[in-house]
Amino acid sequence: xxxxxxxxxxxxxxxxxxxxxxxxxxxxxxxxxxxxxxxxxxxxxxxxxxxxxxxxxxxxxxxxxxxxxxxxxxxxxxxxxxxxxxxxxxxxxxxxxxxxxxxxxxxxxxxxxxxxxxxxxxxxxxxxxxxxxxxxxxxxxxxxxxxxxxxxxxxxxxxxxxxxxxxxxxxxxxxxxxxxxxxxxxxxxxxxxxxxxxxxxxxxxxxxxxxxxxxxxxxxxxxxxxxxxxxxxxxxxxxxxxxxxxxxxxxxxxxxxxxxxxxxxxxxxxxxxxxxxxxxxxxx
Amino acid sequence: xxxxxxxxxxxxxxxxxxxxxxxxxxxxxxxxxxxxxxxxxxxxxxxxxxxxxxxxxxxxxxxxxxxxxxxxxxxxxxxxxxxxxxxxxxxxxxxxxxxxxxxxxxxxxxxxxxxxxxxxxxxxxxxxxxxxxxxxxxxxxxxxxxxxxxxxxxxxxxxxxxxxxxxxxxxxxxxxxxxxxxxxxxxxxxxxxxxxxxxxxxxxxxxxxxxxxxxxxxxxxxxxxxxxxxxxxxxxxxxxxxxxxxxxxxxxxxxxxxxxxxxxxxxxxxxxxxxxxxxxxxxxxxxxxxxxxxxxxxxxxxxxxxxxxxxxxxxxxxxxxxxxxxxxxxxxxxxxxxxxxxxxxxxxxxxxxxxxxxxxxxxxxxxxxxxxxxxxxxxxxxxxxxxxxxxxxxxxxxxxxxxxxxxxxxxxxxxxxxxxxxxxxxxxxxxxxxxxxxxxxxxxxxxxxxxxxxxxxxxxxxxxxxxxxxxxxxxxxxxxxxxxxxxxxxxxxx
Numbered sequence: 001x002x003x004x005x006x007x008x009x010x011x012x013x014x015x016x017x018x019x020x021x022x023x024x025x026x027x028x029x030x031x032x033x034x035x036x037x038x039x040x041x042x043x044x045x046x047x048x049x050x051x052x053x054x055x056x057x058x059x060x061x062x063x064x065x066x067x068x069x070x071x072x073x074x075x076x077x078x079x080x081x082x083x084x085x086x087x088x089x090x091x092x093x094x095x096x097x098x099x100x101x102x103x104x105x106x107x108x109x110x111x112x113x114x115x116x117x118x119x120x121x122x123x124x125x126x127x128x129x130x131x132x133x134x135x136x137x138x139x140x141x142x143x144x145x146x147x148x149x150x151x152x153x154x155x156x157x158x159x160x161x162x163x164x165x166x167x168x169x170x171x172x173x174x175x176x177x178x179x180x181x182x183x184x185x186x187x188x189x190x191x192x193x194x195x196x197x198x199x200x201x202x203x204x205x206x207x208x209x210x211x212x213x214x215x216x217x218x219x220x221x222x223x224x225x226x227x228x229x230x231x232x233x234x235x236x237x238x239x240x241x242x243x244x245x246x247x248x249x250x251x252x253x254x255x256x257x258x259x260x261x262x263x264x265x266x267x268x269x270x271x272x273x274x275x276x277x278x279x280x281x282x283x284x
Numbered sequence: 285x286x287x288x289x290x291x292x293x294x295x296x297x298x299x300x301x302x303x304x305x306x307x308x309x310x311x312x313x314x315x316x317x318x319x320x321x322x323x324x325x326x327x328x329x330x331x332x333x334x335x336x337x338x339x340x341x342x343x344x345x346x347x348x349x350x351x352x353x354x355x356x357x358x359x360x361x362x363x364x365x366x367x368x369x370x371x372x373x374x375x376x377x378x379x380x381x382x383x384x385x386x387x388x389x390x391x392x393x394x395x396x397x398x399x400x401x402x403x404x405x406x407x408x409x410x411x412x413x414x415x416x417x418x419x420x421x422x423x424x425x426x427x428x429x430x431x432x433x434x435x436x437x438x439x440x441x442x443x444x445x446x447x448x449x450x451x452x453x454x455x456x457x458x459x460x461x462x463x464x465x466x467x468x469x470x471x472x473x474x475x476x477x478x479x480x481x482x483x484x485x486x487x488x489x490x491x492x493x494x495x496x497x498x499x500x501x502x503x504x505x506x507x508x509x510x511x512x513x514x515x516x517x518x519x520x521x522x523x524x525x526x527x528x529x530x531x532x533x534x535x536x537x538x539x540x541x542x543x544x545x546x547x548x549x550x551x552x553x554x555x556x557x558x559x560x561x562x563x564x565x566x567x568x569x570x571x572x573x574x575x576x577x578x579x580x581x582x583x584x585x586x587x588x589x590x591x592x593x594x595x596x597x598x599x600x601x602x603x604x605x606x607x608x609x610x611x612x613x614x615x616x617x618x619x620x621x622x623x624x625x626x627x628x629x630x631x632x633x634x635x636x637x638x639x640x641x642x643x644x645x646x647x648x649x650x651x652x653x654x655x656x657x658x659x660x661x662x663x664x665x666x667x668x669x670x671x672x673x674x675x676x677x678x679x680x681x682x683x684x685x686x687x688x689x690x691x692x693x694x695x696x697x698x699x700x701x702x703x704x705x706x707x708x709x710x711x712x713x714x715x716x717x718x719x720x721x722x723x724x725x726x727x728x729x730x731x732x733x734x735x736x737x738x739x740x741x742x743x744x745x746x747x748x749x750x751x752x753x754x755x756x757x758x759x760x761x762x763x764x765x766x767x768x769x770x771x772x773x774x775x776x777x778x
Binding site: 055070 | 289304305308309311312443444446447451452453454455456457526529530531532564567568570571572573612613615616617618619620621
């Protein structure tokens with residue numbers, strides 16, 4: 001792996017994103033590109049002047065007023081953005097990662113990620129950002145948008161990092177989960193990790209055949225694999241497997257197998273990211 | 285194409301600011317819509333319905349959030365004679381046709397044509413617009429009782445001084461309330477809005493303009509529609525650039541054209557007159573904190589609500605209050621810095637600006653002013669570029685070979701200077717013309733080059749042209765005759 005993009009913001013997830021990125025970078029030798037995006041300025045500010053009149057030179061006065069106000073907030077934002085990036089850089093370098101670069105950009109996070117992801121192999125992002133609340137378990141809106149639009153695997157960091165030993169691959173036989181299996185088999189990130197393959201659904205010949213092939217792929221790459229098919233609702237099965245099996249990382253496709261591709265992330269996937277308190281690696 | 289996420293954000297990204305600003309704008313729109321109906325010579329309800337419908341539709345379909353569109357002075361002045369000679373129904377039909385033309389313009393991506401409108405033309409446009417708005421108030425100010433002047437002056441004083449007291453209430457509203465109160469209280473005999481025609485008492489209804497669908501009708505409304513469509517787009521796109529500057533964001537100009545077109549088309553069918561974006565109102569909107577689509581939408585809805593509910597009160601507003609507000613809009617629209625800049629800016633820019641203003645004031649048609657301004661800018665630009673042109677030459681040691689080095693742009697404006705730069709009386713065996721630092725743009729320059737080559741040839745020199753860049757080479761290959769057989773005869777034949 002050559003490079004991963006770590007998306008950080010001012011939330012508590014920034015630290016865990018760094019820790020997860022450090023773990024990935026250490027195992028794969030990748031460099032880390034830390035990215036913080038300052039949103040487009042709204043320029044809205046406080047509607048404090050409702051006088052509704054326009055006097056001599058109204059245009060130039062207003063333009064100056066607005067840009068002065070914007071300049072002030074922009075400076076503050078930029079300062080805090082730099083601080084966030086500096087903290088992240090220190091944390092990563094403290095973890096022994098040498099190839100770390102930081103980028104501060106202005107604009108829409110989606111466009112910025114789209115611009116840089118071509119040269120990266122993975123995107124690391126927190127489950128929630130500044131705006132979302134952990135208490136309600138809502139996922140960050142940026143997370144959904146990035147998973148939807150990015151063509152790279154997206155690593156969704158949990159609130160705190162715990163060393164990963166056991167990996168669960170939620171395997172539904174669909175294209176994105178087959179991609180996940182190939183990736184896990186080929187990538188040094190997963191060397192030496194115990195892997196469990198789980199298919200939720202009826203034990204049809206088709207399902208078992210697919211699962212067996214996935215298992216073979218992983219075993220050929222030298223992994224210790226446990227594979228099984230369990231009948232039942234996917235979200236509950238996966239959640240309980242994560243719980244009982246002490247799984248540290250969940251790997252799954254971003255979209256369901258049998259459903260029509262949705263505009264939003266597959267409902268099972270979103271539910272899993274929400275409920276499981278472990279990181280999730282998503283494949284498109 | 286804009287994502288749903290971005291579009292939704294343009295609606296709900298700034299709800300509080302947008303609603304408050306929408307309210308302020310609606311209060312300022314009422315007097316304007318009434319005043320512009322009076323300019324066009326129709327009942328106030330035509331302008332009020334138009335302002336409601338245009339504001340609401342452009343909010344949804346437009347390409348520039350934070351901009352306010354409604355019935356405007358710029359379009360109203362174009363329709364005066366149409367209303368006078370043919371009546372209201374033709375105005376409605378012309379509105380529909382203008383809207384359709386704007387939609388077509390949007391699909392043809394004519395928004396890009398705006399790049400030819402220079403800053404000087406834009407300044408001329410806003411100044412001309414301000415003058416038009418002011419001139420439209422003159423009928424209310426000439427030959428009226430002295431009381432009117434007192435009331436207008438008092439109104440202006442309230443508008444400009446009240447904000448020093450508080451900025452939480454729109455001062456034009458205070459102006460209207462106080463002047464109306466005083467006029468009713470003291471029983472002043474002044475003209476009121478009610479004297480000017482019918483106000484809306486119901487929500488607008490769908491109706492098809494009552495005109496004969498003949499070619500003759502089309503020929504009557506077509507020139508008006510074309511002018512309205514052009515002026516409407518010009519003012520809308522210019523206002524969009526101004527709002528772009530204020531908010532440091534970009535807008536979709538072609539989408540704005542289509543949005544304006546849809547709004548006008550629909551407005552014609554509910555009995556409203558054509559409109560476009562408003563510079564003054566958009567400034568007020570941004571100043572009041574409006575940034576999203578919601579503010580324009582709210583302005584339209586509030587406007588209609590207030591007028592339907594408070595119609596009986598609106599009738600009693602003295603015209604003097606409206607005139608005061610319109611004078612404020614005119615003052616706020618005028619670019620005062622442009623007067624100061626007259627002496628510092630290049631004379632050509634000032635000429636363009638003044639010519640734009642003069643043409644509009646004479647014709648009452650902003651489109652003609654802009655056209656003249658754009659043409660003048662083009663001519664001035666061509667003249668300036670033609671000045672950056674130089675031919676130097678060196679003679680070989682034996683005096684038989686001269687190399688001319690041409691630098692600059694060769695086109696119609698510099699072709700004469702190009703021909704004159706060569707000395708044909710010098711007897712030479714070989715002439716090299718190096719045009720690697722130059723570009724051949726048009727047939728004037730190709731003809732000049734032909735002429736030069738043939739003249740040298742006739743005097744016995746061999747001519748070599750070097751350094752043609754690819755584009756120049758294409759045009760020379762296609763059009764020049766000096767490099768083709770029988771060149772001399774063909775040239776003499778002409």
